[in-house]
Amino acid sequence: MTALLLIFIILFSHDSLASVEGATLVRMYDDGKTQVLSPHIDVVANVFEEQLTINAGYAMDFVTSASSDVKTFASDTITDERKEIGTSVAFNMDQGSFGVGYLQSDEVDYHSKLYSMSASRNFFEKNTTIGLSFVYGDDNIQSSGDESYQEYMTNETYTLSLTQVLNALSVIQFLVDIRVESGVLNSPYRRARQETGTSGVYRGLQENLPRTRNRYAYTVKYNYFLKGLKAAWAQSLRIYHDSWGLLSGTLEERLTKQWGKLILATSLRYSHQEGASFYKDIxxxxxxxxYTGNKSLSTYDSYHFGLRPTFEFSHKFSFFLKGEYYIQNFQNHTDIGDINDSDDNEKLSIGAFIVGVGLDAKF
Amino acid sequence: MFRPQRILTPIVFLIVFSSIPSQAALKIETLSDGILVYSGPSRRFRPLMRVRKGRKFAASSTIVQGKDGDFYRVLVVSARSKRKRIGYIFVDEPVSIIGESKETEEELTEIRSFAQAESSLQLSTWFLKDSLYIWGVGYQKYFAPEFYTKAFIGQLFNKVSGSLTTGVEMGMDQSFSGQFSLFTSFAFGVVVVGQEDVLFPDSKELNYLVVGTGGLRFHADQYASVSLGFGQTAIINHNNSYTSPTVGFSVEVGL
Structure with a gap:
């Protein structure tokens, strides 16, 4: 894959009409029980006087986990590896664009293919832009413990966006996302916890989820340039609900300021989620x-703090660091720990550090 | 943004024309790639074609006033069939007068302009998996250049039943070469079925429809177009859904 990307760069960088941009990022997540290392490379070439944009990307995730989900009903730490390749082509025209894309993700026991199409159209001297996009996903779910386990899930996502330039300093955007999932939405590994009739003793049941899920999200984003501070201020509010009874709201604030060759972006995000109607801790x-053991279907609050300094060595080369801290406090999900020891039960709380380093280069 | 050519070219156009003794039409040449030739005197009309730099047209001396600006009335000759028709180029576009044409003003006037109207009638079909298909007829209106909305009514058929479907669609075209454009569309509607569990397990009498397609449209002439697209369809109710890849086909006639 790396060789393909290199060929891609060489082919298009020899075209005098092309500009090629490469970006790499290595990201590390660690919440004390789960570690994820994610290297990522992305190459974009603009050819034919930028009328055509070609993108290719490759990413990996290396997961090591001994989280409560894993330890409650399995004794060992698990490891997993995910590989992702993606490519897209976009035609850039006078008043908009049209693009198609493909993304494939493979794990030992989960294979996913995504096909996407998108278009945008601007009006009124490019002050108003309407965007349409849709993605079709086809997932194949397997189980490493059962070779005969073979299930499928399809998903469709529809996104409609409206972006309006309000004045020289501010832009507002409205987005509506509809996602429809159909098929097997269970994880073959996840267990719901059920009382046995004996106090403090639980059994693990293979989770059973509805075979369809209709998801809706509404987002408004507002970006404003603070002239006094010479900084960009971005904020977004997202409301989400679905047919499983989940309801959540997310508010994010981001401030970006440049001092010479240093650009510093800070972000703060708060989210509250009301869990699925059928979710129970026990x-x-x-x-x-x-019934499910999926903690992401429970009620929780989460907080996210981010800092991203970028050093622009030249207009063709920049280097950035990324530091984030993420807190997730669950209201109705208990970390049982040892299933045979009820004394160590406590409400689950996650605190995770995410660090990253990346390079952007233009050729 | 102010573009001097917007004022200067029409002035030069008139000066040059007044100096030509006969009633010969003018000849103009496009100065950049991607200039759109519309089928009517407004950017809300469907474009006839997108032309490259150096394309020459016979043009009438009379500048046509449209709803959203002034247009050159030009003669478009099909490269293959040699069929002649009238097109319109927005005066803001970079074009230059390079002399007089062998065509006369009278010839340009005689050719009727079959403009693909701002509104049109579209017959569309969507083919889904499991032998489901939808057909519908819609009234389509262009509210902005290459951006339309459509109201449609039709039927969804499966192996055992037919049901009423109606809704609205929005879409956009992007002319990219000659008579071809790339299009993307979203349709939202309802599917009304006589009974439950007919379309998919736990389907209701009233279900919602979402269709997204994109593909290629061929503008057969100023007043007709056909399209072939690929995409996806979801039929949903409060708790359940049916999803399918989709192939769509449409025929459009200007009103």
Whole structure:
């Protein structure tokens, strides 16, 4: 893959009409129980007087986890590896663009293919832009513990956006996302916790989720340039709900300021989620039709702080660092720890550091 | 942004024309790539073609006033069929007068302008998996250049039943070469079925429809176009859904 990317760069950088941009990022997530290392490379070439943009990317995730999900019903630490390749082509025209893309992600037990199409159109001297995009996903789910396990899930995402330049200093954007998932949405590994009738003793049940999920998200983004500070201030509000009864709101603030060759971006994000209607921390013996051990379907608050300094060595080369801290406080998800020891039960709380380093270069 | 050519070219146009003794039409040449020739005197009309730098046209001396600006009335001759038709180029575009044409003003006047109207009638079909298909007829209106909305009504068929479907669609065309454009569209609507569980497990009497397609449109003439697109369809109700890849085909006639 790396060789393909290099060929890609060489081919297009020899075209006098082309400009090629490469970006790399290595990101590390660590919450004390789960570590994820994610290297990523992305190459973009603009050819034919920038009328055509070709993009190719490659990413990997190396996961090591001994989280509560894993330790409750399995004794060992798990490791996993995910590879992702993607490519897209966009035609840039006078008053908009049209693009198609493909993304493939492979793990030992999960294979995903995404096909996308998007278009944008600007009006009124490019002050108003309407965007349409849709993505079709085809997932194949397997189980490393059961070779006969073979399930499928399809998903479709539709996005409609409206961007309006309000004045020389501010831009507002509205986005509506509809995502429809159909097929097997269970994880073959995840267990719901059920009372056994004996106090403090639980059994793990293979989770059973509805076979469809309709998801809706509404986002408004507002960007403003603060003349006094000479800084860009971006904020966004996102409301999400779905057919499983999940409801969440996310507010994000971001401030970016440049001092000579140093650009510093800071961000703050808060999110609150009301869990799925069928989610329970511990299910009673008289269990309903749907049950899950997925903590992301529970009720929680999360906070995210980010800092990203970028050093622009020249207009063709920049280097950036990334430091983030993420807190997730679950209201109705208990970290059982040892399933046979009820004394170590406590509400789950995650605190994670995310650090990254990257390079951007133009040829 | 102020572009001097917007004022200067029409003035030069008139000066040059007044100095020509006969009623010969003028000849103009495009000075950059990607100039759109519209089928009517407004940027809301469907474009006839996108032309490259150096393309020459016979043009009438009379500048046509459209709803959103002034236009050159030009003669477009099909390279293959040699069929002649009238097109319109926005005066803001970079064009230059290079002399007089062998065509006369009268010849340009005689050719009727079959403008693809701001509104049109579109017959469309979407083919889904599991032998489902949807057909519909829609009234389409262009609110801005190459941007339309459409109201449609039709039927969704599967192996056992037919059901009523109606909704709205929005879409955009991007002319990219000659008579071809790339299009993308979103349709939102309802599917009304006589009974439950007909379309998919737990389907209701009232279900919602979302269709996204994109593909290639061929503008057969000023008043007709056909398109072939690929995309996806979701039929959903409160709790359940059906998803499918989709192939779409449409025929459009200007009103």
């Amino acid at each position: 299910y009673p013996t008289d269990i309903g039709p749907f």
